[in-house]
Amino acid sequence: MNEQDDLGVRVDRVDDKMRVLESELKASHEQMAKFLQMLEKHQERLNLHESSITRVDRTLMEILSGRTWRTLRASGELIKRLVPSRVGVNSSASTALTSKRSYLFCDEPKANDRRPRSGTIKIRGWCLSEGGVDGVQVDIPGLPSLEAAPSVPRPDVRKAHPDLDETGRSGFAFEVDSLQLPKGRHPVTLRVISEGIRVRETKFFIFINHEKGFGTDYDRWIYEFERPDDDLIGVKLLSIEHRPLVSILMPVYNTEPSELTSAIESVMVQSMSNWELCIADDCSTRREVR
Numbered sequence: 001m002n003e004q005d006d007l008g009v010r011v012d013r014v015d016d017k018m019r020v021l022e023s024e025l026k027a028s029h030e031q032m033a034k035f036l037q038m039l040e041k042h043q044e045r046l047n048l049h050e051s052s053i054t055r056v057d058r059t060l061m062e063i064l065s066g067r068t069w070r071t072l073r074a075s076g077e078l079i080k081r082l083v084p085s086r087v088g089v090n091s092s093a094s095t096a097l098t099s100k101r102s103y104l105f106c107d108e109p110k111a112n113d114r115r116p117r118s119g120t121i122k123i124r125g126w127c128l129s130e131g132g133v134d135g136v137q138v139d140i141p142g143l144p145s146l147e148a149a150p151s152v153p154r155p156d157v158r159k160a161h162p163d164l165d166e167t168g169r170s171g172f173a174f175e176v177d178s179l180q181l182p183k184g185r186h187p188v189t190l191r192v193i194s195e196g197i198r199v200r201e202t203k204f205f206i207f208i209n210h211e212k213g214f215g216t217d218y219d220r221w222i223y224e225f226e227r228p229d230d231d232l233i234g235v236k237l238l239s240i241e242h243r244p245l246v247s248i249l250m251p252v253y254n255t256e257p258s259e260l261t262s263a264i265e266s267v268m269v270q271s272m273s274n275w276e277l278c279i280a281d282d283c284s285t286r287r288e289v290r
Contacts, residue, residue, distance in 0.1 A: 031234050038232065094190075094202035102129035103161070104192050104200040116209035123174040126154050128164040129194035136172045137191040137198075140206075142181055146174050147193075181208045233271050246275040253282040 093111070094104040106125040109117075127133055127150055138146040152171030186208060191201040248267055252260060267277050 028238055031238065035232065094200050096200050098197065098199045100130045100194060100199045101164070102192055102194065102200040103127060103164075104190060104202055106190055106202055106204065109204070109206060111204040114207055116207050117178055118208065118210045119178060121176045121178050121206060123176060123188070123190070124152075125172060125190070126150065126152075126157050126170045127172065127192045127200070128157065128161055128170050129192055129199050130164065131195045133170070134193040134196065136174075137189075137193060138174050138176070139189040139191070140176065140181070140186055142186070143176065146176070148172065148174070178206070178208050179210065183209050237271055237273075243274045246272055248275060248277050250277065250279045251282060252279060252284065254284045254286045257288060 094106075096102060104125070104127045106123065108122055108124040123138060127136055133150055135147045135149045150172045151169050152173055153169050154165075154171040155168055157170045158165040158168040184207075185205050187203060187205055189201060189203050191198050193199070250263065250267075255263075264277065264279075267275070
């Protein structure tokens with residue numbers, strides 16, 4: 001090969017590299033354009049939110065500074081002083097099982113709460129009875145029964161019923177693992193035990209819906225808020241100056257061909273471009289794997 005041919009080969013190589021660089025530059029420009037469009041959309045949304053917040057603030061200030069609001073506040077304070085507090089008036093109603101004077105209210109969940117639930121469910125409330133309360137029972141078909149003595153401080157209850165509440169700890173709290181329950185509506189029964197007998201009970205329903213992948217509230221939060229944007233990730237990767245080689249090691253032994261193919265494809269579709277896949281076979285005995 002003479003010098004002219006050698007020069008031609010070098011020129012061809014340079015041209016090839018230039019085409020590759022031009023292709024990468026074009027891809028970078030396209031990603032930057034997408035990123036700018038995303039920024040413009042987010043800015044428009046922020047402007048709309050700020051405008052809405054400004055209008056709400058202005059309306060609230062007009063209400064709070066008006067004569068009607070001041071009159072309503074004064075009336076509310078007067079009613080509080082004249083009308084005694086009724087603790088538990090908005091809680092779930094309960095049924096007396098004996099002639100004993102007793103109370104049982106469930107603060108959480110509410111009787112009319114139809115939200116689908118999954119994971120740990122909290123049951124909170126308070127109870128009182130003549131002769132004291134031995135314990136509170138929680139029965140949900142399909143789950144073991146729970147029972148515990150009330151021990152949560154409830155100063156509001158003691159203030160409303162000082163003749164029955166001597167300890168100030170009339171509140172109760174339970175945690176139920178709903179993952180053992182199938183999807184659907186499930187009845188919940190709360191009972192108050194006093195001097196060995198059931199004196200009051202209340203019943204309500206909880207609605208269970210275990211969506212796939214949402215075993216806990218944390219899993220659901222991750223799904224709703226930690227959703228990566230592929231375009232944004234691509235733009236961030238382009239801005240990284242130092243790109244170390246990422247070596248992915250995959251030991252295999254008699255691996256199913258379909259599983260091996262899926263594993264390789266999962267690596268090939270990742271965002272990082274500077275990587276290598278090192279597959280080490282530990283003397284597989286299956287012919288189709290070797």
